[in-house]
């Protein structure tokens with residue numbers, strides 16, 4: 415059994431290294447079956463993590479793996495019916511679920527590593 419990492423809070427888990435995320439881009443993470451549970455967006459040293467669950471019809475949002483963002487990289491887009499979400503707030507500002515929000519997964523960047531809660535929030539917690 416390996417030693418517990420010094421900077422690993424008990425109720426968090428390591429998601430990935432910050433460098434594993436393209437700056438200005440997005441990645442799907444925590445694959446389950448054919449879908450990634452998370453949409454992870456990096457902007458510089460900031461990382462925004464959302465459940466990959468569109469509030470419109472509770473579907474994954476990307477049109478193919480890791481393709482969550484608009485062409486200019488400024489918004490998250492659900493490609494099923496073109497809902498547009500603010501990357502920082504998760505709020506839908508255009509599309510069929512305008513005014514609704516993605517479910518945030520609080521993330522911390524510590525020493526070049528991205529940490530998230532050990533237990534993910536649920537869309538049913540809303």
Ligand code: FES
Pocket residue numbers: 468469470471472473492493494495496497509510511
């Ligand atoms: S399922 Fe996302 S916009 Fe319809």
